Every structure is written in C-alpha cells, then in structure tokens.
Amino acid sequence: MKQEVGALSKVRIVDLTDERAIYGAKLLADMGADVVRPESPDGDPLRSRGPYCEDDANEPSLWHAFFASNRRFISLDLEAQTGRDQLAGLVGNADVVLVSEGAFGAAEANLDVALDVNPALVCVECSSFGRDGPWKDFIAPDLVAGALGGSVSTTGDVDTPPLKAFGDLNFIVSGCYVAIAALSALYHAKETGQGQRVDVPVHQCIASCLEHVLMWYWYSELLGPARGQALERRGSLHWTNMYVVMQALGGSIMVTPTPDVDAQLAWLIEVGEHEDLIEPEYQDPTNQSLFVARLMEVLRTFVGTKDAEALFLEAQSRHAPYGWVLPIEKVGENPQLEARDWWRSYSIGKHVVKGPGTPYQFSETPWEMKPYLDIDVDAERVLQDLGWDDNR
Numbered sequence: 001m002k003q004e005v006g007a008l009s010k011v012r013i014v015d016l017t018d019e020r021a022i023y024g025a026k027l028l029a030d031m032g033a034d035v036v037r038p039e040s041p042d043g044d045p046l047r048s049r050g051p052y053c054e055d056d057a058n059e060p061s062l063w064h065a066f067f068a069s070n071r072r073f074i075s076l077d078l079e080a081q082t083g084r085d086q087l088a089g090l091v092g093n094a095d096v097v098l099v100s101e102g103a104f105g106a107a108e109a110n111l112d113v114a115l116d117v118n119p120a121l122v123c124v125e126c127s128s129f130g131r132d133g134p135w136k137d138f139i140a141p142d143l144v145a146g147a148l149g150g151s152v153s154t155t156g157d158v159d160t161p162p163l164k165a166f167g168d169l170n171f172i173v174s175g176c177y178v179a180i181a182a183l184s185a186l187y188h189a190k191e192t193g194q195g196q197r198v199d200v201p202v203h204q205c206i207a208s209c210l211e212h213v214l215m216w217y218w219y220s221e222l223l224g225p226a227r228g229q230a231l232e233r234r235g236s237l238h239w240t241n242m243y244v245v246m247q248a249l250g251g252s253i254m255v256t257p258t259p260d261v262d263a264q265l266a267w268l269i270e271v272g273e274h275e276d277l278i279e280p281e282y283q284d285p286t287n288q289s290l291f292v293a294r295l296m297e298v299l300r301t302f303v304g305t306k307d308a309e310a311l312f313l314e315a316q317s318r319h320a321p322y323g324w325v326l327p328i329e330k331v332g333e334n335p336q337l338e339a340r341d342w343w344r345s346y347s348i349g350k351h352v353v354k355g356p357g358t359p360y361q362f363s364e365t366p367w368e369m370k371p372y373l374d375i376d377v378d379a380e381r382v383l384q385d386l387g388w389d390d391n392r
Contacts, residue, residue: 006032009032011034012095013025013028013098013182014091014109016037017178020145020174021099021171021174022175023174023175023179024098024177025037025178026067026070027179028096030358032070032365036090037073038087039073039074039076040075043375044064044068046064046067049064051063053351059349070369071373074383087108090383091110095121096123096186097121097122100125101125119193121189122185125197125199126178140202142170142171143170145170145171145174146164148206149205150207151170153213153233157235173206216229241293241296242257244296245325249308253303253325255296256321257295257320260320264295264299267320282294343355347372
C-alpha cells in the first residue's frame, strides 16, 4: 500500500480546469490530494503552452509540468458512452470537483446529478464573470480579465500606458481563490456532511484585490492627498506616497520610512544626510504632508549614492523594511530560498529541471514533487489503480 503524504492525502479531486483555475488545482495536488485530470483523446491544449524543455516545442511543456504537477492524467472519449460513464464514476466518487466554465468535461460532469448522488460533494466552478449578470457570456483571457477587473488600470505611471502584469498573474489570483474556496467548502462538508457549489468568478477575484484603490474611489474626500476619486496610475508609488522604488547604484530598491519615521530621520541625521528635515517648518504636525514629501526627496538623493544590496542589508539591520528589487536571475540565485531548500527538481520525461517549490511547509505532512506523468489512455486500468470506490 502506497504511503500517504501531504495534508490532503485522503482527499479525492477531479480537475476539470483551464488557465483560470489550474493553479488552484496545483495547490491542492501539491498538498497531497489524489487528483485526476481527464483529457480528450487529442490531448490537453495546455500541454502546448511554452516554455518547453530545452526551448524545443517538440519537448514537454514546462508550463504544463508546473501547473499540472502531482496529478494523474487520464484520456476520456466523451463522445462515447463509455467515456461519459467513466467521467461520471470519477465525479461520483470524488470529494471535490474543480471546474472551469467551458473546459474539457465541464459540461458533461453533470454536477447537479453528482450532488444528488453524493450530497457531501464540493463543486468549485470558476468562470470569467459568474453564472449571472450582464457580462456572464463575455470571454476574458488573462490580460482582458485584469483590464475589466481593474488591476491593469493601476499599473504604469500617469504619463504611460497601463502595463501587462508578469505571467498570468490575474489567473494566479483566481487560482488561489479556487483553492481557498475548495478547502473552506471541504471543511464544511467534513463537519456537516453537506457539500455545496461554489461560484468563483475571475472578475470578482481581481476586484477584491484592489484594496485601497476602491477605498480611494469611495472615500477620497477624507484623504488628504486625493485629487479626485480615481487613483491615478503611479507606477510603484503607494497612495500614501511613502513607498517608492528608487534608483540606487547597481539596482533599484523599494524605500519606505514606515513604520518608524522617527527612526528613519535619526538614521539620516546619524550619517549627516538629513538636509533641512529638522527645520521647525517640517516638525509642525500640521505640515505632515509637506514633511513626507520632503523626506522622500531627501531619501531619493540618499539612496542614489548607495549600493543597492549594501543599502538593503543595512536598512534591514536597522529594522527598516527596504526591499531590494531583484531581477529574475537574482531571485533564481537568492540565498534565502536556497537556505530553505525551496527549489525542487521536476522529473519531466527524460529531463530533470530545477523549479519552484511549495509556498508552505507542514511539519507533519511533508510536501513532495512526484514525477510528471504522460497521459494514460487505458482509462479503465487507471480507475482501478486509483481504487476510488464508495467506501468513503
């Protein structure tokens, strides 16, 4: 009998997701859940997404190997009754079904029937805009989802176009919400025996992450630096004007005098670079906004003469939360990640590649990366190997 590892090792999940929710399935699979991802006989189109091993489109997709990690892949012909019966068997014996609207098997899963058969089943359905509303039939790739959800509006500077976020960031957000929803509903089901259908629209996931942007819209009359209801695009600049990416020698650094402005001022005085910040004008509490503006000007000059890495380390030693802006190659070499053994080996066919590890660590249920498997066309044998039956 195989050893069970992972916090979710006894949870059975059917993965019928696309880009909008596949990261959520990954998070649950990587926590040890027994996850099956059905594909059509023609294969999952996500297998063709680059980048590829050895930068060769004929080699396996690194994108798919990462986002579809720790899963069994099963080929189902849903044009045939046998395939539909096999899908019904998977869904009927699952604890959780993750569905993206329009993805392979989503329509054929018959979730209403599955819930009647198994009232404890958790169904998490991710769509672009939800099951109702005037936009329910609209389509939205990642960039469009970010544009319509508001996240793109906040990027770039006031005099530049909005920017595309790195990677499929908007769908990473919706994937996280899918995983959170699945765990919440699964806990409820285990406690009460009652499953439920959870609706996770990407649009609402993005809007929920706008934080102070929407607060600015509704309450701008209460905010001192507000010039209108819309928070203008301002690159790295936080709405308080106290978090700014500044250019240092050899790189950039996120600089903030918070949470201890007095300590920051004392540091500048200590090194003799405080300029006029101790003048009475700036010490008057009624001139706080003027003081902040001048402080950030002084800091920009201060930072511009310092080596980025050395300044970051000194600031952290003083408990000032500066952040060295690391390019990807520096993240790949980061000593903090290396010290915590975060990078993991991904076995992808004949290839072994280095890739991201888990974003969490459990003391009693260790995480593991299983080999990336090819699709198995013998669906019946896979179903038997899984051992999914009605003995819950």
